[in-house]
Amino acid sequence: MTRSDYGTGLMAFWSDIDDDYLMRYQQWHNCEHVPERVSTPGFRRGRRYRCVTGAPHFLMMYETENPGTLASDAYMAKLNVPTPWTKEALTHFRNPNRGIYSIAHQEGEEGPFCATWITALRFTLSGEAGADAVRDWLGxxxxxxxxxxxxxxxxxxxxxxxxxxxxxxxxxxxxxDHLLLLIESMLPHAEQGDALHAGDRAAPPLAARKGEVKGQYWLELYHHSQAIYGGMQ
Incomplete structure (x- = not known):
């Protein structure tokens, strides 16, 4: 995709799953839940990543056309009338953390494939950071x-x-209220960690992060809406 194709809304959901339900969870998420969600108007794609360190088990994400999609009537209808299988699966979520986001800034371009590795960093900043510092950090x-x-x-x-x-x-x-940094890569997580440190060296004002929660993940599932590729298979 080109930069203009990127959505500006995001739902990110971190959770552990009961060990004895793990296979059933993956069946539900692969075969019902993600296709159901991605079929919602304004949804572009859904992804599931598994944590390298094992906890929380998963990071589930949906990119949407804009943040308003994640408060739309069509999406709310699905959240308020869950399927029987969804009702069952959600009882096995542990330590859930779900957030809705709007894009603040981005640099770089996605490669020819969906990123197979990702670093996610949740944090707040001690003080305001200027737009130039943010751009330099991400760049x-x-x-x-x-x-x-x-x-x-x-x-x-x-x-x-x-x-x-x-x-x-x-x-x-x-x-x-917090920020979420996503670093996408086709390389293993060690290189992503090096990239984050390089960013800190480039923009010292942004190194003062508070309440930082970092996770590194590998891609396990990807579904996209055909609409973002003009209906091509």
Missing amino acids: AIAAEAGIGRVQLWRADVATSGLATAERKIYGGSAAG
Whole structure:
């Protein structure tokens, strides 16, 4: 895809899954849930990544045309009338953390394939950072060998906190105000860590991060809407 094809909305969901339900969870997520979600108007694609370190088990993400898609009537209808299999699966989520985001800044380009490795960093900043510092920070990361898209997302606190039937099942608190950095790569996670450190050296004002939560993941599932590729198979 070109830069103009990228969506500006994101739903990201981190969760552990009960060990004895893991296979059943993957069947549900692969065969029902992600196709159902990606069929929603405005959804571009869904991905699931498995954590390298094992906890939380998974990072599930959906990119959307814009942040409003994630509060649309079509999406809310699915969240409030979950399928029987969804009701079952959500009871096996542990330590859930779900957030809705809008794009703040991005550098680099996606490669010819969906990123097979990703680093996710959630944090807040101690003080305001200027647009130039943000651009320099992400640009330094994107310039590292093997790195593709580098995106900085800002949490939408109001939309993240909407009460739904699904949230009542899996529980968990709504995401607070924070930033989410996603570093996409075709290389293993070690190189991604080096890229993040290079970014810190390039933009010292952004090194003062608070409440940092970092995870490194490999791609396990990818579904896209045919609409983003003009209906081509």
